[in-house]
Amino acid sequence: MRGGGGGGGHPGFRPVDTEAQRRANAEAPEIPNLGRRVVALFRPYKWSILITGVLVVAGAGIAVIPPLLVQRVFDDALFPVDGSAPDLSLLWKLVLAMIALFLLSAAVGVVQTWLTSTVGNRVTGDLRVKLFDHLQSMELGFFTRTKTGVIQSRLQNDVGGVSGVLTNTVTSILGNTVTVVASLVAMILIDWRLTIIAVVLMPFLILVQRRVGQVRARIAGETQESLSELTAITQETLSVSGILLSKSFNRQRTESARYADENINQVRLQVRRAMSGQGFFAVVQVIMASVPAIIYLVSGYLIGGGTDAITAGTIVAFTTVQARLLMPLMGLMRVSLDLQTSSALFARIFEYLDLVPAIRDAPDAIDVADAPGPLGRIEFRDVRFRYPDAAADARATLQGVSFTAEPGQHVAFVGPSGAGKTTVLYLTPRLYEASGGSVLFAGEDVRRLTQESIVDNVGIVSQETYLFHATIRENLRYAKPDATDAEVEAACRAANIHHVIERFEKGYDTVVGERGYRLSGGEKQRIAIARVLLKDPPVLLLDEATSALDTVSERVVQEALDAAARGRTTLSIAHRLSTVIAADVIHVVEAGRIVESGTHASLLAAGGLYSELAAQQLATTRILEAEDAEPPADHPDRRADTAPDTPVVTPEEVLAAGRGSVGDPKWRED
Numbered sequence: 001m002r003g004g005g006g007g008g009g010h011p012g013f014r015p016v017d018t019e020a021q022r023r024a025n026a027e028a029p030e031i032p033n034l035g036r037r038v039v040a041l042f043r044p045y046k047w048s049i050l051i052t053g054v055l056v057v058a059g060a061g062i063a064v065i066p067p068l069l070v071q072r073v074f075d076d077a078l079f080p081v082d083g084s085a086p087d088l089s090l091l092w093k094l095v096l097a098m099i100a101l102f103l104l105s106a107a108v109g110v111v112q113t114w115l116t117s118t119v120g121n122r123v124t125g126d127l128r129v130k131l132f133d134h135l136q137s138m139e140l141g142f143f144t145r146t147k148t149g150v151i152q153s154r155l156q157n158d159v160g161g162v163s164g165v166l167t168n169t170v171t172s173i174l175g176n177t178v179t180v181v182a183s184l185v186a187m188i189l190i191d192w193r194l195t196i197i198a199v200v201l202m203p204f205l206i207l208v209q210r211r212v213g214q215v216r217a218r219i220a221g222e223t224q225e226s227l228s229e230l231t232a233i234t235q236e237t238l239s240v241s242g243i244l245l246s247k248s249f250n251r252q253r254t255e256s257a258r259y260a261d262e263n264i265n266q267v268r269l270q271v272r273r274a275m276s277g278q279g280f281f282a283v284v285q286v287i288m289a290s291v292p293a294i295i296y297l298v299s300g301y302l303i304g305g306g307t308d309a310i311t312a313g314t315i316v317a318f319t320t321v322q323a324r325l326l327m328p329l330m331g332l333m334r335v336s337l338d339l340q341t342s343s344a345l346f347a348r349i350f351e352y353l354d355l356v357p358a359i360r361d362a363p364d365a366i367d368v369a370d371a372p373g374p375l376g377r378i379e380f381r382d383v384r385f386r387y388p389d390a391a392a393d394a395r396a397t398l399q400g401v402s403f404t405a406e407p408g409q410h411v412a413f414v415g416p417s418g419a420g421k422t423t424v425l426y427l428t429p430r431l432y433e434a435s436g437g438s439v440l441f442a443g444e445d446v447r448r449l450t451q452e453s454i455v456d457n458v459g460i461v462s463q464e465t466y467l468f469h470a471t472i473r474e475n476l477r478y479a480k481p482d483a484t485d486a487e488v489e490a491a492c493r494a495a496n497i498h499h500v501i502e503r504f505e506k507g508y509d510t511v512v513g514e515r516g517y518r519l520s521g522g523e524k525q526r527i528a529i530a531r532v533l534l535k536d537p538p539v540l541l542l543d544e545a546t547s548a549l550d551t552v553s554e555r556v557v558q559e560a561l562d563a564a565a566r567g568r569t570t571l572s573i574a575h576r577l578s579t580v581i582a583a584d585v586i587h588v589v590e591a592g593r594i595v596e597s598g599t600h601a602s603l604l605a606a607g608g609l610y611s612e613l614a615a616q617q618l619a620t621t622r623i624l625e626a627e628d629a630e631p632p633a634d635h636p637d638r639r640a641d642t643a644p645d646t647p648v649v650t651p652e653e654v655l656a657a658g659r660g661s662v663g664d665p666k667w668r669e670d
Contacts (some may be wrong), residue, residue, distance in 0.1 A: 030347070031346070031347045031350045031351065031354070034343065034346060034347060034350065037346075037350060038346055041123050041126065041127060042119070042123060044126070045119045045122065045123065048115055048118070048119050049119060051115060052112060052115040052116055052119065053174055055108050055111060055112040055115070056112060056174045056175040056178065057174070057175075057178050058108055059105055059108040059109060059112060059175065060175050060176075060178035060179040060182060060328075061178065061182055062101055062104055062105045062108065063105060063179060063182075063324065064179065064182040064183055064186050064321065064324065065101055066098050066101055066102070066320075067186065067317050067320040067321040067324065068186060068189075068190075068317060068321075069094050069097060069098050069101075070098075070313070070316055070317050070320055071190065071313040071314060071316070071317035072090075072094055072313070073091065073094050073095075073313070074311070074312050074313030074316055074317070075311050075312070075313030075314070076090060076313075077090045077091035077094055078091065079312060079313070112175075116167060117167060119167075120163070120167025121163070121167060124159060124160075124162070124163045124167070127159055127162075127349065128155060128159045130353065131154065131155060131159065131349060131352060131353060132155060134352065134353055134355070135151060135155075135352070137357050138355060138357050139357050139358045139359045139431070139432070139433075140426065140431045140432060141358065141387070141388060141389075141432060142355070142357075142358075145389055147232045148232070149228065149229075149231040149232025149233065149234065150228050150231075150232055152231050152232075153227055153228035153231040153232070154228075154348060154349065154352050156231070157227040157228065157231065158345045158348050158349050159349060161342065161345045162342045162345045162346055162349070165342040172331055172332075172335045173332070173335055175328070176328035176329070176331040176332045176335070177328075177332065179324070179325075179328035180325060180328050180329055180332065183321050183322075183324055183325040183328070184199070184325070186321045187318060187321050187322065187325075190314055190317050190318045190321065191310070191314055191318055193298075193302075194295055194298065194299070194318050197291070197294060197295065197298060198291050198295070198322050198325070219269060219272050219273045222269055223266070223269040223270060223273055226262060226265050226266045226269055227266065229262050230259070230262050230263065230266060233255075233258060233259050233262060234259075237255045237259070291319075291322055292319040292322065292323070295315065295318060295319055295322070296315065296319075299315050358388070358433060359430060359431075359432075359433050359451065361450050361451055362447060362448055364448070365448055365449055365450045366444070366448060366449060366450070367449070367450055367453040368441065368442050368444075368449055368450075368453040368454060368456070368457050369453065371441065371442035371443050371444035371449065372442075372443045372444060373440070373442045373443015373444065374406075374407050374442065374443070375407065375442050375457065375538050376406075376407030376408065376442070376538045376539060376568070376569040377404070377405065377406055377407055377440070377441075377442055377443060377569070378404070378405040378411075378428055378439075378440070378441060378539065378569060378571065379403070379404045379405070379438075379439075379440040379443075380401050380402050380403050380404075380424070380427075380437070380438075380439055380440075381402055381437050381438045381439075381440065382400050382401075382402055382436070382437040382438075383398055383400070383401045383402070383427065383434050383436070383437035383438070383439060384396055384398055384399055384400060384401075384434065384435050384436035384437055385397050385398040385420075385423055385427060385432065385434055385435045385436075386435050395591065395592065396435070396592055397420045397423050397592055398420045398423055398424070398427075398434075398592045398593075399591070399592040399593050400437070400593060401420075401424065401437075401589075401592070401593065401594055402437075402594070403585075403587055403594060403597070405569050405571060405585075406569070407538070407569055408567055408568065408569060409569055409570070409584045409585065410565055410570040410572065410580075410582070410583045410584050410585075411569075411570065411571050411572075411583065411584065411585045411586075411587065412571075412572045412573070412574060412580035412583035412585070412586045412587070413425075413571070413572070413573050413574075413586075413587050413588075413589055414573075414574060414575070414577060414580060414586060414587075414588055414589070414610065414613060415588050415589035415590050415609070415613075416590060417575075419589040419590050419591060419592065420589055420591075420592045421573045421589050422543055422573060424571070424573075424589070425460075425541045425543055425571060425573060427439050428441070428446075428458070428539070428541060428571060429441075429446075429454050429455055429458045429460070429541070430446045430447075430449075430451055430454055433447075441454055441457075441539075442457075456537070457537050457538050457539055458537050458539045458540075458541060459532035459533075459535050459537035459539070459540050459541065459564075460532070460540075460541045460543070461525070461528050461529055461532055461540070461541070461542050461543070461545045461561070461564075462528075462543040462544075462545065463543055463544040463545060465516065465524040465525055465527070465528040466516075467512050467516030467519075467524060467527065467528075468512075469511070469512070469513060469514050470511065470512070471506075471508065471509045471510060471511055471512070472501055472504075472507075472508050472509070472510050472512060472527060473488060473508040473509060475512060475516075475527060475531065476488050476491065476492070476508075476527065476530055476531050476534055477534075478531065479531045479532065479534045479535040480534045480535060483534055485508075487534060488508065488530075488534065489508075491530040491531075491533040491534040492526075492527075492530045494530070494533050494560070494563050494564065495526045495527070495529040495530035495533055495560040495563070495564065496526055496556055496557075496559055496560040496563075497523060497526035497527055497529075497530055497560070500523055500526075512524075512527075522556060522557055525545060525557045525560075526556070526557055526560050528545075529545075529557070529560045529561060529564050530560075532564060533564050537568070538568055538569060539568065539569045539570075539571075540564060540565055540568045540569070540570045540571070540572075541570075541571050541572075542561060542565075542570065542571070542572035542573065542574075543572075543573050544573050544574060544575060545557065545561060545572075558579055561579075562582075576617070577600075577610075577613060577614055577617055578617075580600075581600040582600075583599075583600070584599075585597060585598070585599070586598060586599065586600060586603055586610065588603065588608070588609050588610045588613075590609060595608070595609060596608050596609055596610055
């Protein structure tokens with residue numbers, strides 16, 4: 001594996017046993033104390049939950065009172081047992097009491113719904129932010145080996161999948177439990193014999209429900225994995241790069257077919273998920289709905305047998321309470337099923353939350369400002385590195401690399417592709433951890449420095465410039481949110497891009513498009529350089545920043561890079577040797593080792609690998625005659641070149657806006 005490589009190939013072009021993979025993914029990870037951890041999510045909202053609980057209990061208690069009043073309506077008000085006329089006065093009181101209870105129950109329900117919705121959605125939001133924040137702390141290697149779509153699925157689909165459980169579970173369990181218990185007590189008070197008949201099948205229903213829950217949990221895992229794959233396909237193929245790739249190879253129909261196949265699988269799983277348990281609930285509903293008919297039958301035998309304890313009011317009240325028992329009882333069973341179903345989703349979420357970053361600050365880590373050496377010095381001491389997921393028999397990416405870059409020096413790395421050059425740059429700000437040896441920053445091992453303080457002192461310009469779908473100004477201020485317009489403009493002048501931005505209709509408020517596709521390659525690179533200049537770091541890392549540009553754009557961008565590097569420690573990687581001939585030291589890297597070091601002239605004279613690389617580029621770059629070459633001509637009509645009426649701004653002029661001068665930068669040590 002090579003430094004900077006992305007993880008994973010294109011799913012549509014490799015043979016995969018997808019069914020076996022889905023079965024493996026459907027097996028949710030075992031998370032210790034999962035229930036406790038889910039409950040802990042509600043801890044910050046314990047007072048709101050307590051109030052909600054009181055309202056739920058009150059609402060459930062209120063709900064079982066009207067059936068008891070119904071018994072009095074029939075036996076005391078409408079059909080008095082002594083055979084007298086209806087008691088209209090009592091009937092008015094009972095009816096008004098029932099209406100008042102209904103109004104009170106409705107008001108309690110509204111407040112309860114607001115509280116549960118607020119708490120549930122806040123817990124869901126907290127969980128989503130917590131997961132996002134944790135993923136931000138993961139090392140770079142995690143993202144190179146994990147599909148972006150899979151990560152997005154954890155944040156969106158999995159967290160969204162448990163949203164309903166978090167929102168309704170507590171109140172559903174509490175409210176339905178209180179209602180069931182209160183209803184059973186009321187039924188016993190009305191007639192214990194009829195109660196036995198009504199609840200005799202409950203144990204059987206609970207056993208069947210547990211089995212249905214296990215089936216639904218397995219289907220839920222498969223459903224979420226399919227959603228993850230759909231998200232990954234969408235992210236891969238509908239990004240600008242993905243669309244460009246599919247159109248250039250005329251594979252739009254292939255990608256549509258791949259998405260359609262996975263969508264069919266998703267539809268199938270959603271239908272299975274929706275239908276799983278429906279037969280069970282249908283049986284429960286039939287049984288519970290049939291109980292009143294059985295009650296009528298049993299009551300008839302009891303009355304026929306001379307039992308005078310069964311009255312019309314008793315039968316009506318009992319069946320009314322029993323009917324109210326149906327919904328909360330089914331609600332409890334559904335909650336139990338939902339909990340079993342969502343356990344797989346919670347397990348997937350907590351699996352990511354339990355990931356331990358491979359690169360973490362030591363307990364006694366210090367700030368770069370407290371390091372003993374001069375700020376800007378970088379030193380590698382016998383550094384070895386192997387990617388964690390590399391094959392056991394694969395060659396190590398770096399094998400005993402040692403060098404020192406002094407403050408203000410330009411140190412370049414050249415060599416064949418895959419030699420390990422990019423890895424050197426990634427190890428410098430500790431984006432990866434060295435497998436052996438030491439990387440020193442400002443005289444201190446990077447493992448004893450805080451990661452934030454290292455990154456704050458490093459600016460990176462890579463070959464693949466990333467710009468957000470935002471304005472040029474917003475992209476620039478990503479490096480320094482509080483930068484003034486004058487500082488932004490000064491950085492762009494130094495990066496040789498200000499005159500180009502001014503020609504745009506909206507200037508610095510121009511939206512650059514997805515990944516900056518509305519700009520040319522040279523324009524994007526110079527905006528990236530301006531962004532680094534705005535950060536004003538003492539160390540600059542350049543990873544083949546001009547290799548993808550045409551000759552004119554390369555020259556202009558190189559001018560901007562030279563201005564950015566002036567007075568800073570610069571580590572640069574280049575395939576075009578013409579961009580590094582002025583470096584203070586050039587290290588030639590081959591097979592993970594530095595095989596040659598020196599200046600451009602000394603390395604040419606040595607006749608080694610550098611000389612061979614230079615000879616290979618001689619025909620097109622004339623690198624061996626660079627000292628005698630004619631200066632390149634300006635092309636005022638080209639946007640990629642310097643504007644004829646815009647002089648090249650010196651770093652001293654650029655930094656005059658209060659950030660120090662290049663001759664004495666704010667980070668330079670005595």
